[in-house]
Amino acid sequence: MKPNIVMVIVDGLRPKDLSLYGYSYETDKNIKKIASESIVFRKNFSAANASDVSLTAVFSGQYPKTNGFIHQTPNTGKEEIEKLSRNKFWLPLHLQNMGYNTISLTPQYMWFKKGFDYYINKEIRGSGKYLNIPLIKSVLLKLPNWVYKLGKKIVKVRASPPFFFSRDIIDSAILKIDKIEKPFFLFMHFVDTHCPYAGVKPKKINGKNTIQKILLGIEYSQQKEYIKKRFYDSSTNNLEQIKQKLDDSIIYTDKQIGRLYNFLKKRRLWKNTIFLILSDHGDNFGEHKIYFCRGGLYDSSIHTPLIMYLPGIKHKIISEITSSVDIAPTILEFLKEEEIKVDGKSLLPLIKKGEKIRNKVVVVDGFFKNRTAVRTETKKIIISDGEKCYLCGAQHGMGREEYDLEKDPEELRNLYFKE
Numbered sequence: 131m132k133p134n135i136v137m138v139i140v141d142g143l144r145p146k147d148l149s150l151y152g153y154s155y156e157t158d159k160n161i162k163k164i165a166s167e168s169i170v171f172r173k174n175f176s177a178a179n180a181s182d183v184s185l186t187a188v189f190s191g192q193y194p195k196t197n198g199f200i201h202q203t204p205n206t207g208k209e210e211i212e213k214l215s216r217n218k219f220w221l222p223l224h225l226q227n228m229g230y231n232t233i234s235l236t237p238q239y240m241w242f243k244k245g246f247d248y249y250i251n252k253e254i255r256g257s258g259k260y261l262n263i264p265l266i267k268s269v270l271l272k273l274p275n276w277v278y279k280l281g282k283k284i285v286k287v288r289a290s291p292p293f294f295f296s297r298d299i300i301d302s303a304i305l306k307i308d309k310i311e312k313p314f315f316l317f318m319h320f321v322d323t324h325c326p327y328a329g330v331k332p333k334k335i336n337g338k339n340t341i342q343k344i345l346l347g348i349e350y351s352q353q354k355e356y357i358k359k360r361f362y363d364s365s366t367n368n369l370e371q372i373k374q375k376l377d378d379s380i381i382y383t384d385k386q387i388g389r390l391y392n393f394l395k396k397r398r399l400w401k402n403t404i405f406l407i408l409s410d411h412g413d414n415f416g417e418h419k420i421y422f423c424r425g426g427l428y429d430s431s432i433h434t435p436l437i438m439y440l441p442g443i444k445h446k447i448i449s450e451i452t453s454s455v456d457i458a459p460t461i462l463e464f465l466k467e468e469e470i471k472v473d474g475k476s477l478l479p480l481i482k483k484g485e486k487i488r489n490k491v492v493v494v495d496g497f498f499k500n501r502t503a504v505r506t507e508t509k510k511i512i513i514s515d516g517e518k519c520y521l522c523g524a525q526h527g528m529g530r531e532e533y534d535l536e537k538d539p540e541e542l543r544n545l546y547f548k549e
Protein backbone atom coordinates (compact mmCIF):
# COMPACT_ATOMS: atom_id res chain seq x y z
CA MET A 131 0.00 0.00 0.00
CA LYS A 132 1.37 3.39 -1.00
CA PRO A 133 1.99 5.78 1.90
CA ASN A 134 -0.44 8.58 2.62
CA ILE A 135 0.90 12.10 2.24
CA VAL A 136 0.16 15.05 4.52
CA MET A 137 1.51 18.48 3.62
CA VAL A 138 1.14 21.22 6.23
CA ILE A 139 1.88 24.80 5.22
CA VAL A 140 2.17 27.22 8.12
CA ASP A 141 1.90 30.67 6.60
CA GLY A 142 4.89 32.94 7.10
CA LEU A 143 6.51 30.62 9.65
CA ARG A 144 10.19 31.46 10.08
CA PRO A 145 12.84 29.08 11.38
CA LYS A 146 14.05 31.79 13.74
CA ASP A 147 10.72 31.71 15.59
CA LEU A 148 11.02 27.98 16.35
CA SER A 149 13.14 26.54 19.16
CA LEU A 150 13.89 23.63 16.80
CA TYR A 151 15.99 26.11 14.80
CA GLY A 152 17.41 27.94 17.80
CA TYR A 153 14.75 30.35 19.08
CA SER A 154 15.12 30.87 22.84
CA TYR A 155 11.39 30.43 23.49
CA GLU A 156 9.59 27.12 22.97
CA THR A 157 6.79 27.77 20.49
CA ASP A 158 6.97 24.34 18.87
CA LYS A 159 6.59 21.46 21.32
CA ASN A 160 4.73 19.23 18.88
CA ILE A 161 6.67 20.20 15.78
CA LYS A 162 9.82 19.28 17.72
CA LYS A 163 8.40 15.89 18.60
CA ILE A 164 7.61 15.24 14.93
CA ALA A 165 11.05 16.57 13.93
CA SER A 166 12.71 14.07 16.27
CA GLU A 167 11.41 11.31 13.96
CA SER A 168 11.96 13.24 10.72
CA ILE A 169 14.51 14.80 8.40
CA VAL A 170 15.06 18.42 9.42
CA PHE A 171 16.36 20.75 6.73
CA ARG A 172 18.18 23.67 8.30
CA LYS A 173 18.76 25.71 5.15
CA ASN A 174 15.64 25.43 3.09
CA PHE A 175 14.44 28.35 0.97
CA SER A 176 11.08 29.00 -0.62
CA ALA A 177 11.12 29.80 -4.34
CA ALA A 178 9.36 33.11 -3.66
CA ASN A 179 8.44 35.39 -0.77
CA ALA A 180 4.71 35.33 -1.63
CA SER A 181 2.18 32.56 -0.85
CA ASP A 182 0.60 31.92 -4.26
CA VAL A 183 3.91 32.06 -6.10
CA SER A 184 5.70 29.92 -3.55
CA LEU A 185 3.01 27.22 -3.40
CA THR A 186 2.78 27.11 -7.19
CA ALA A 187 6.51 26.39 -7.21
CA VAL A 188 6.03 23.58 -4.65
CA PHE A 189 3.25 21.91 -6.68
CA SER A 190 4.95 22.38 -10.04
CA GLY A 191 8.46 21.50 -8.84
CA GLN A 192 9.51 24.49 -10.97
CA TYR A 193 10.92 27.88 -10.17
CA PRO A 194 8.46 30.74 -10.83
CA LYS A 195 10.34 31.90 -13.92
CA THR A 196 10.01 28.39 -15.38
CA ASN A 197 6.35 27.75 -14.55
CA GLY A 198 5.45 31.34 -15.47
CA PHE A 199 3.73 32.42 -12.26
CA ILE A 200 5.84 35.19 -10.71
CA HIS A 201 3.67 37.89 -9.13
CA GLN A 202 1.33 37.53 -6.18
CA THR A 203 -2.39 38.13 -6.78
CA PRO A 204 -3.63 40.80 -7.70
CA ASN A 205 -0.44 41.69 -9.58
CA THR A 206 -0.30 38.52 -11.65
CA GLY A 207 -0.14 39.17 -15.39
CA LYS A 208 -2.49 37.35 -17.81
CA GLU A 209 0.50 35.89 -19.60
CA GLU A 210 1.71 34.41 -16.30
CA ILE A 211 -1.53 32.46 -15.84
CA GLU A 212 -1.40 31.37 -19.49
CA LYS A 213 2.16 30.11 -19.17
CA LEU A 214 1.28 28.32 -15.95
CA SER A 215 -1.64 26.58 -17.66
CA ARG A 216 0.84 25.04 -20.13
CA ASN A 217 2.93 23.70 -17.26
CA LYS A 218 3.11 19.91 -17.48
CA PHE A 219 3.65 18.69 -13.93
CA TRP A 220 1.33 19.43 -11.01
CA LEU A 221 1.83 17.37 -7.84
CA PRO A 222 -1.84 17.02 -6.72
CA LEU A 223 -2.87 15.99 -10.25
CA HIS A 224 -0.02 13.51 -10.51
CA LEU A 225 -0.98 11.93 -7.18
CA GLN A 226 -4.65 11.88 -8.19
CA ASN A 227 -3.70 10.02 -11.37
CA MET A 228 -1.74 7.55 -9.26
CA GLY A 229 -4.95 6.71 -7.39
CA TYR A 230 -4.57 8.98 -4.38
CA ASN A 231 -7.63 10.52 -2.75
CA THR A 232 -6.68 14.17 -2.81
CA ILE A 233 -8.00 16.64 -0.25
CA SER A 234 -7.27 20.34 0.02
CA LEU A 235 -8.18 22.15 3.22
CA THR A 236 -7.01 25.63 2.43
CA PRO A 237 -8.40 29.10 1.86
CA GLN A 238 -9.64 29.44 -1.69
CA TYR A 239 -7.02 29.85 -4.36
CA MET A 240 -8.12 29.83 -7.97
CA TRP A 241 -5.90 27.25 -9.57
CA PHE A 242 -5.17 25.38 -6.37
CA LYS A 243 -8.31 23.31 -6.99
CA LYS A 244 -6.58 21.45 -9.81
CA GLY A 245 -5.98 17.82 -8.93
CA PHE A 246 -8.08 17.79 -5.76
CA ASP A 247 -11.07 15.47 -5.35
CA TYR A 248 -12.26 17.36 -2.34
CA TYR A 249 -11.99 21.03 -1.70
CA ILE A 250 -13.34 23.02 1.24
CA ASN A 251 -14.71 26.42 1.40
CA LYS A 252 -18.24 26.21 2.67
CA GLU A 253 -18.31 23.94 5.67
CA ILE A 254 -15.62 25.77 7.59
CA ARG A 255 -16.90 29.28 8.08
CA GLY A 256 -14.53 32.19 8.00
CA SER A 257 -14.49 34.44 11.04
CA GLY A 258 -11.75 36.93 10.33
CA LYS A 259 -11.62 40.55 11.24
CA TYR A 260 -10.11 42.18 8.18
CA LEU A 261 -11.46 45.16 6.37
CA ASN A 262 -12.13 44.05 2.84
CA ILE A 263 -13.56 46.99 0.99
CA PRO A 264 -10.59 48.58 -0.78
CA LEU A 265 -12.18 52.00 -1.13
CA ILE A 266 -13.19 52.30 2.52
CA LYS A 267 -9.80 50.99 3.50
CA SER A 268 -7.94 53.57 1.44
CA VAL A 269 -10.12 56.41 2.72
CA LEU A 270 -9.83 55.35 6.35
CA LEU A 271 -6.08 54.98 6.16
CA LYS A 272 -5.65 58.59 5.17
CA LEU A 273 -7.44 59.81 8.29
CA PRO A 274 -5.92 60.38 11.72
CA ASN A 275 -5.39 57.27 13.84
CA TRP A 276 -8.38 57.72 16.13
CA VAL A 277 -10.73 58.15 13.16
CA TYR A 278 -9.32 55.00 11.57
CA LYS A 279 -9.94 53.04 14.76
CA LEU A 280 -13.47 54.38 15.07
CA GLY A 281 -14.16 53.82 11.38
CA LYS A 282 -13.07 50.22 11.68
CA LYS A 283 -15.51 49.66 14.52
CA ILE A 284 -18.35 51.16 12.53
CA VAL A 285 -17.65 49.33 9.28
CA LYS A 286 -18.16 45.70 10.09
CA VAL A 287 -17.16 43.65 7.10
CA ARG A 288 -16.44 40.03 6.42
CA ALA A 289 -13.00 38.54 6.25
CA SER A 290 -11.10 38.62 3.00
CA PRO A 291 -9.60 36.22 2.19
CA PRO A 292 -11.82 33.83 4.19
CA PHE A 293 -10.11 33.07 7.43
CA PHE A 294 -9.93 29.49 8.63
CA PHE A 295 -8.64 28.61 12.07
CA SER A 296 -6.22 25.68 12.09
CA ARG A 297 -8.31 24.06 14.83
CA ASP A 298 -11.30 23.88 12.45
CA ILE A 299 -9.14 22.68 9.58
CA ILE A 300 -7.74 19.86 11.73
CA ASP A 301 -11.25 18.91 12.91
CA SER A 302 -12.28 18.68 9.30
CA ALA A 303 -9.14 16.71 8.34
CA ILE A 304 -9.71 14.15 11.08
CA LEU A 305 -13.32 13.58 10.00
CA LYS A 306 -12.25 13.27 6.40
CA ILE A 307 -9.37 10.85 6.99
CA ASP A 308 -11.63 8.50 8.92
CA LYS A 309 -14.09 8.32 6.03
CA ILE A 310 -11.97 8.17 2.88
CA GLU A 311 -10.19 5.33 1.17
CA LYS A 312 -6.43 5.18 1.45
CA PRO A 313 -3.96 6.27 0.25
CA PHE A 314 -4.75 9.96 0.57
CA PHE A 315 -2.96 13.22 -0.08
CA LEU A 316 -4.00 15.87 2.43
CA PHE A 317 -2.92 19.45 1.82
CA MET A 318 -3.49 22.11 4.48
CA HIS A 319 -2.56 25.76 4.72
CA PHE A 320 -2.78 27.45 8.14
CA VAL A 321 -3.04 31.21 8.26
CA ASP A 322 -3.33 31.72 12.04
CA THR A 323 0.32 32.82 11.94
CA HIS A 324 -0.45 35.61 9.47
CA CYS A 325 -1.02 39.17 10.66
CA PRO A 326 -3.37 40.06 12.47
CA TYR A 327 -3.03 36.68 14.27
CA ALA A 328 -6.80 36.56 14.68
CA GLY A 329 -6.86 33.49 16.93
CA VAL A 330 -4.86 34.96 19.84
CA LYS A 331 -5.26 38.00 22.07
CA PRO A 332 -2.53 40.56 22.69
CA LYS A 333 -0.98 40.62 26.17
CA LYS A 334 -0.28 43.83 28.05
CA ILE A 335 3.34 44.53 27.20
CA ASN A 336 4.93 47.96 27.41
CA GLY A 337 7.38 47.44 24.61
CA LYS A 338 9.98 50.03 23.63
CA ASN A 339 9.26 49.81 19.92
CA THR A 340 5.99 51.68 19.87
CA ILE A 341 4.08 52.36 16.69
CA GLN A 342 4.98 56.06 16.93
CA LYS A 343 8.67 55.28 17.28
CA ILE A 344 8.65 52.88 14.34
CA LEU A 345 6.79 55.31 12.08
CA LEU A 346 9.41 57.99 12.74
CA GLY A 347 12.03 55.81 11.07
CA ILE A 348 9.94 55.08 7.96
CA GLU A 349 10.41 57.25 4.89
CA TYR A 350 7.67 55.98 2.54
CA SER A 351 4.19 57.33 3.31
CA GLN A 352 2.45 54.26 1.87
CA GLN A 353 4.57 52.04 4.09
CA LYS A 354 3.60 54.16 7.11
CA GLU A 355 -0.08 53.55 6.42
CA TYR A 356 0.60 49.88 5.88
CA ILE A 357 2.37 49.54 9.22
CA LYS A 358 -0.28 51.53 11.04
CA LYS A 359 -3.01 49.30 9.70
CA ARG A 360 -1.18 46.13 10.78
CA PHE A 361 -0.87 47.48 14.33
CA TYR A 362 -4.53 48.42 14.55
CA ASP A 363 -5.76 45.22 12.95
CA SER A 364 -3.86 43.20 15.52
CA SER A 365 -5.02 45.48 18.39
CA THR A 366 -1.47 46.23 19.49
CA ASN A 367 0.64 49.37 19.83
CA ASN A 368 4.18 48.10 20.09
CA LEU A 369 6.34 45.61 18.22
CA GLU A 370 6.95 43.46 21.29
CA GLN A 371 3.21 42.90 21.58
CA ILE A 372 2.93 41.85 17.95
CA LYS A 373 5.88 39.49 18.38
CA GLN A 374 4.12 37.97 21.40
CA LYS A 375 0.96 37.50 19.33
CA LEU A 376 3.05 35.80 16.66
CA ASP A 377 4.64 33.46 19.22
CA ASP A 378 1.22 32.60 20.68
CA SER A 379 -0.21 31.95 17.22
CA ILE A 380 2.67 29.54 16.51
CA ILE A 381 2.03 27.76 19.83
CA TYR A 382 -1.65 27.51 18.89
CA THR A 383 -0.90 26.13 15.42
CA ASP A 384 1.71 23.75 16.82
CA LYS A 385 -0.93 22.34 19.17
CA GLN A 386 -3.23 21.66 16.22
CA ILE A 387 -0.45 19.92 14.28
CA GLY A 388 0.11 17.83 17.41
CA ARG A 389 -3.55 16.81 17.41
CA LEU A 390 -3.26 15.48 13.88
CA TYR A 391 0.00 13.68 14.71
CA ASN A 392 -1.64 11.98 17.73
CA PHE A 393 -4.65 11.03 15.64
CA LEU A 394 -2.50 9.43 12.93
CA LYS A 395 -0.58 7.50 15.59
CA LYS A 396 -3.78 6.33 17.27
CA ARG A 397 -5.24 5.13 13.97
CA ARG A 398 -1.94 3.40 13.14
CA LEU A 399 -1.58 5.53 10.04
CA TRP A 400 1.56 7.41 11.07
CA LYS A 401 4.04 4.74 10.04
CA ASN A 402 2.68 4.74 6.52
CA THR A 403 2.36 8.50 6.05
CA ILE A 404 4.78 10.97 4.53
CA PHE A 405 4.37 14.05 6.74
CA LEU A 406 5.69 17.46 5.70
CA ILE A 407 5.73 20.73 7.61
CA LEU A 408 6.95 23.86 5.87
CA SER A 409 6.11 27.48 5.28
CA ASP A 410 5.42 29.38 2.11
CA HIS A 411 7.73 32.29 2.99
CA GLY A 412 9.13 34.26 5.91
CA ASP A 413 8.21 37.67 7.32
CA ASN A 414 9.84 40.78 8.75
CA PHE A 415 9.53 42.42 12.14
CA GLY A 416 11.91 45.29 11.61
CA GLU A 417 14.66 43.51 9.69
CA HIS A 418 15.85 45.92 6.96
CA LYS A 419 13.19 48.38 8.17
CA ILE A 420 10.51 46.05 6.84
CA TYR A 421 7.49 45.52 9.05
CA PHE A 422 4.86 42.78 8.61
CA CYS A 423 5.70 42.48 4.91
CA ARG A 424 7.48 39.62 3.13
CA GLY A 425 8.71 41.92 0.38
CA GLY A 426 12.42 41.86 -0.45
CA LEU A 427 14.63 38.80 -0.74
CA TYR A 428 16.58 38.87 2.50
CA ASP A 429 16.75 35.59 4.39
CA SER A 430 14.07 36.73 6.85
CA SER A 431 11.60 36.66 3.91
CA ILE A 432 12.69 33.43 2.22
CA HIS A 433 14.35 31.10 4.76
CA THR A 434 11.71 28.52 5.65
CA PRO A 435 11.48 25.51 7.93
CA LEU A 436 11.23 22.11 6.24
CA ILE A 437 10.49 19.00 8.25
CA MET A 438 9.94 15.78 6.36
CA TYR A 439 8.86 12.51 7.92
CA LEU A 440 9.59 9.66 5.52
CA PRO A 441 8.44 6.24 6.74
CA GLY A 442 11.40 3.97 7.32
CA ILE A 443 14.02 6.74 7.23
CA LYS A 444 15.59 7.75 10.52
CA HIS A 445 15.83 11.25 11.98
CA LYS A 446 18.56 13.35 10.45
CA ILE A 447 19.55 17.00 10.33
CA ILE A 448 20.53 18.29 6.90
CA SER A 449 22.59 21.47 6.72
CA GLU A 450 23.01 21.64 2.93
CA ILE A 451 21.06 24.25 1.01
CA THR A 452 17.70 23.08 -0.41
CA SER A 453 14.74 24.65 -2.19
CA SER A 454 11.00 24.03 -1.79
CA VAL A 455 10.93 23.08 -5.49
CA ASP A 456 12.79 19.93 -4.43
CA ILE A 457 9.83 18.62 -2.41
CA ALA A 458 7.73 17.19 -5.28
CA PRO A 459 10.64 15.28 -6.92
CA THR A 460 11.58 13.89 -3.49
CA ILE A 461 8.05 12.60 -2.84
CA LEU A 462 7.90 11.03 -6.30
CA GLU A 463 11.24 9.27 -5.95
CA PHE A 464 10.18 7.99 -2.54
CA LEU A 465 7.02 6.60 -4.19
CA LYS A 466 9.25 4.98 -6.85
CA GLU A 467 7.66 7.03 -9.64
CA GLU A 468 9.44 7.79 -12.87
CA GLU A 469 11.71 10.82 -12.70
CA ILE A 470 10.10 14.11 -13.75
CA LYS A 471 11.93 16.86 -15.61
CA VAL A 472 11.64 19.92 -13.36
CA ASP A 473 13.92 22.48 -11.69
CA GLY A 474 13.57 20.68 -8.37
CA LYS A 475 15.82 17.76 -7.51
CA SER A 476 15.03 14.73 -5.40
CA LEU A 477 16.60 15.09 -1.97
CA LEU A 478 16.73 11.34 -1.34
CA PRO A 479 20.40 10.92 -2.40
CA LEU A 480 21.26 13.74 0.02
CA ILE A 481 19.17 12.21 2.81
CA LYS A 482 20.34 8.63 2.30
CA LYS A 483 23.94 9.03 1.17
CA GLY A 484 24.86 12.63 1.89
CA GLU A 485 25.31 13.37 -1.81
CA LYS A 486 25.37 17.06 -2.68
CA ILE A 487 22.23 17.95 -4.63
CA ARG A 488 22.60 21.64 -5.40
CA ASN A 489 24.91 24.54 -4.69
CA LYS A 490 22.44 27.37 -5.14
CA VAL A 491 18.77 28.31 -4.96
CA VAL A 492 16.92 30.94 -6.98
CA VAL A 493 14.19 33.06 -5.40
CA VAL A 494 11.88 35.72 -6.87
CA ASP A 495 10.09 38.61 -5.19
CA GLY A 496 6.35 38.17 -5.81
CA PHE A 497 5.69 41.74 -4.68
CA PHE A 498 8.11 43.53 -6.96
CA LYS A 499 8.14 44.19 -10.69
CA ASN A 500 11.36 42.36 -11.24
CA ARG A 501 13.58 41.12 -8.42
CA THR A 502 15.51 37.87 -8.26
CA ALA A 503 18.05 36.47 -5.82
CA VAL A 504 20.58 33.71 -6.17
CA ARG A 505 21.73 32.28 -2.87
CA THR A 506 24.53 29.82 -2.23
CA GLU A 507 25.66 28.49 1.18
CA THR A 508 27.74 31.59 1.75
CA LYS A 509 26.76 34.28 -0.74
CA LYS A 510 23.71 36.08 -2.06
CA ILE A 511 23.20 38.28 -5.06
CA ILE A 512 19.97 40.25 -5.52
CA ILE A 513 19.13 42.02 -8.77
CA SER A 514 16.09 44.23 -9.03
CA ASP A 515 14.47 46.53 -11.47
CA GLY A 516 11.34 48.31 -10.30
CA GLU A 517 10.08 50.97 -7.98
CA LYS A 518 8.36 49.72 -4.90
CA CYS A 519 6.90 46.79 -3.05
CA TYR A 520 3.32 46.07 -4.18
CA LEU A 521 2.43 45.17 -0.62
CA CYS A 522 3.77 47.97 1.57
CA GLY A 523 5.15 50.53 -0.86
CA ALA A 524 8.77 50.56 0.32
CA GLN A 525 11.81 49.78 -1.82
CA HIS A 526 13.34 46.90 0.20
CA GLY A 527 16.81 47.15 -1.27
CA MET A 528 18.87 48.56 -4.10
CA GLY A 529 19.22 47.67 -7.77
CA ARG A 530 22.23 45.43 -7.19
CA GLU A 531 23.15 43.75 -3.93
CA GLU A 532 25.73 41.23 -2.87
CA TYR A 533 26.18 39.78 0.60
CA ASP A 534 28.78 37.62 2.26
CA LEU A 535 26.53 35.49 4.44
CA GLU A 536 29.38 34.01 6.45
CA LYS A 537 30.65 37.34 7.66
CA ASP A 538 27.37 39.20 7.43
CA PRO A 539 24.41 36.85 8.04
CA GLU A 540 22.09 39.81 8.68
CA GLU A 541 22.77 41.07 5.12
CA LEU A 542 23.63 44.59 6.22
CA ARG A 543 26.77 45.33 4.16
CA ASN A 544 26.12 45.48 0.45
CA LEU A 545 29.39 44.50 -1.23
CA TYR A 546 28.25 45.15 -4.79
CA PHE A 547 29.37 48.78 -4.93
CA LYS A 548 32.60 48.17 -3.07
CA GLU A 549 35.76 48.69 -5.13
Ligand SMILES: [Zn+2]
Nearest residue numbers: 423425519522
Ligand atom coordinates in the same frame (compact mmCIF):
# COMPACT_ATOMS: atom_id res chain seq x y z
ZN1 LIG B 1 6.91 45.43 1.37
